[in-house]
Amino acid sequence: MPSPLPVRDGVGATRLHVPLTGPWPTAAAYMVERFFHLDPERLLERFDRGDIVRADGSPLPRDAPLGSVEFVWYYREPAVETRIPFEIEILHQDDHLVVVDKPHFLPTTPGGKFLQNSALVRLRNLLDNPDLAPIHRLDRATAGLLMFATRPATRGAYQLLFENRQVQKVYEAVSARPASGTLPSFPVVYRNNIVKARGQVRVQVDDTKEPNSETLVELIDSDERVVHTLLRPHSGKMHQLRVHLAALGIGILNDRFYPDLLDDLPDDFERPLQLLARELRFVDPLTGTERVFRTRRTLQHAPRTGAPVSDA
Template identity: 50%
Template sequence: MRRRSTAPASPLPQRFGVDPVHLRLPVAGGPWETVRAYLVERLPAVAAERVDGLLRDGGVVGEDGRPVGAAEPFRPGAHLWFYRELPPEVPVPFELEVLHRDEHLVVVDKPHFLATTPRGRHVVETALSRLRHALELPALSPAHRLDRLTAGLAMFVVRPQDRGAYQALFRDRLVRKEYRAVAAYDPAVVLPATVRSHIVKERGRIAAHELDEAPNSESRIELLERRDGLGRYLLRPTTGRTHQLRLHMSGLGLPILGDPVYPVVLPEPAPDDFRRPLQLLSSAMEFTDPLSGRPRRFESRRTLAAWTDRESW
């Protein structure tokens, strides 16, 4: 069996909880005489002037932490690190509350609008980057995903050697998850109900959609209470498809308040518009700890504004 090579440890620390970029020069070699020539071809999105500036200022380093100069000869298989140029980000003006921390896990109460992990234009303003920086845990990694627009419980793994055990809980559907949502009340919708469908989320498309095929998703939906034309709902997903709860609620004719995608994709609001958060909350998680064997349950302390503060809506 072929063993996977392990990259050496980075000689550069994280900045704002974000790892430096790591590149390995092709082992088979190539037509490049210098490291600069390779970087200019390998990084077409980075202007040659930016590459020159990094090399001139010592911003590219090798395995020993020594700066690599523009004339450095190309060495097949060599490792390089440098910091990416981060675009300006609009700060998410809400706190990320740590509910639990031990040697294995960090569980947080994530606010709406804060991405869980770096992706696209959200890099520093993410839960992972904030936690790595604030808790001084550079190896922290997510155990699962939680949409940027959804608030509530998110779980992170402290040690790399424990990551697989906790991620397997979510992969194997061993975590019992509960969500709360606020949507319109419709007496014609019979609840509780179990919704099953085949959900597909294609790369490059904002919205997921359903196909007339064997179900790959399941959600249990219950009405907890109603008032003034609104309902507060308890959602229990058995599976974890992207946008599953939002799509299933919309399919019932009960789109979640503040949803900019279902049933209709709306124009994207300004990056600093935090006025109408999606009224979906990851409210509870329960599982048997794979390392200790002890039962665990975590509950969010957040509420949904459309239910608790109707005047703001």
């Protein structure tokens, strides 16, 4: 469903579904209860200013009865953002694709307290392209390769590559060496069933179900402190690599979610998650040629003695 509002400052309007029936006399009353954490009067003032609109772009008045509209659009008004002090590096740009090296801590798309501090919004503003859209996503904590489509007409062809698992993805991770000193027998293929429940920050593992995630884990190097691994995911479940390495006893350094959920604290920019999206390889659906992109970033705690492995 197209938005009636244009992209503004790199950020698209938010669409909200409004129930057609319920205990609320008006659509505005539903939104006041839905967004209980906001000041009700300030929210109602946005109706009076015409900031909340219908599908045809017309303003929705605060007294519009429930059932008179199913969807509304509006621009989010977050608190003042603190800039994430790391920059995106553009590695490739053509008529259809933009490939970047995303830093740690920067989310792929706007969400929560991050709007301008997202890779998508920064790139839209930098390239003056409101049609720019992510083809896939990386966790906010993960650094490395991220691809964006530059135009809607060809976006779907690239997104299908990921949906059909036709993109070979390679990651690197650095983990603390287990206290026992015993490492898994590499290479190892790890599989399990991962479920993401609404409202939960971590995924859950369900050992009663058939595996829906799979990762090949190879050893790059290790020393007395850390283990440096190469990861080839066959699937793309949320937090898959973090869950799999934690299950193998080599949870990723600085991971605040796995194996244990730690207290939610402000970002510590000196302690980024040691996970890096290293390589993307695929056959271009428009030209039929093989394309390979590699990150220029490195993980700060990776051993420096080992030779890099070949991904050929």
